Amino acid sequence: MEEFYRIKRLPPYVFAIVNDLKTKARARGEDVIDLGMGNPDLGTPKHIVAKLVEAAQKPQNHRYSASRGITRLRKAMAKWYRDRYAVDLDHDSEVIATIGAKEGLAHLALAVLQPGDGVLVPNPTYPIHSYSVVIADGDLRSVPLTPDGNFFGRLQETARLAWPKAKMLILSFPHNPTTMCVERDFFVKVVDFAREHRLMVVHDFAYADFTFDGYQPPSFLQTPGAKEVGVEIFSTS
Ligand SMILES: Cc1ncc(COP(=O)(O)O)c(C=O)c1O
Structure with missing residues (x-):
């Protein structure tokens, strides 16, 4: 069967892989505790x-x-x-x-990116953050998000080395899947960084309310100047 151009470019969908492993394990009679998707266990x-x-x-x-x-x-x-x-x-x-955060992200990328436009995206990340770029024929520039606390340094380095220069930066804190959180000063640096590199910022704030121990995640839009360089996406799902 013919392989479709955009489908072929998409990275493997992690949830489909996990679901497949789960189904096979259950078929073998194993007792699986499903931590794959964040489905509520209450109605x-x-x-x-x-x-x-x-x-x-x-x-x-x-x-x-x-x-x-x-x-x-x-x-x-x-x-x-x-x-x-x-x-x-x-x-x-x-x-x-929009019809959910995913739809908003996917259509935003289609609306504003031209084929080949570079987009800085943390890796690992929630799938639509990279899929939206690939679907829009953009150029994914992964920024490793590791536990060493140097994400911003890596972001600067990736942007500096990228050619052609990146046009967009997709962030999401509190972060899925790493749980990394940020404070307001992080977004102040992001706004300066976006101005310096003429980047559009997209902040997916899906986990605004999923926090513990009194931590209040900042909204990107609280940062002075944020509205001039970016948007924030929220989800009710
Ligand atoms: C970071 C992130 N953004 C968005 C979503 C989904 O948003 P929606 O259901 O509104 O498309 C999720 C769901 O897990 C998520 O983890």
Whole structure:
């Protein structure tokens, strides 16, 4: 069968590999504790399910949505940023709703990258951070994210050596899968770095609420100047 150009370029999908190993182990009768995907082991809270049922019963909701997301949702998102992070966002020109973080990342890369554009991405990382670049025909420039605490140094080195120069930087802290976290001063350095290298920054903030021991992860958008160089993506999944 014909091999499709984009599919062929994608790196192996780690979740598919883990699922395959799991299925084979279960077929052998092994007792597998599944730590593969972060699926909740409790149901969705009752009030959320009740609201979904209520909304699904209204025929006016059985239509296409607004492409940027309905106004009240975008207003609620802007309010959430103001209340939680003291970040001012204009719901009309600075907030959009996508069909999840993955869809947002994939289409953002398609919208802004040209074939061959270099994108700095930590390695390891959550698959869509590298897939979005490959799907958009961009050039992946991996930055090793290791436990030695020198990620920023490596980022500088990779950007310095890259030719043609990278156009975009994709970050995500708290980080999946390494759990690495950052403080606000890290993003201050990232904004300076982005200005120096004329990079667009994409920060995937999917783990904003998955923290322990009182640690409060900073939003990239809290950093002065962040809005001029980048965007932040949040997930409700
Ligand atoms: C870093 C990261 N971003 C995004 C997602 C998924 O986001 P969504 O379900 O909104 O596409 C995950 C899910 O595991 C994730 O780990």
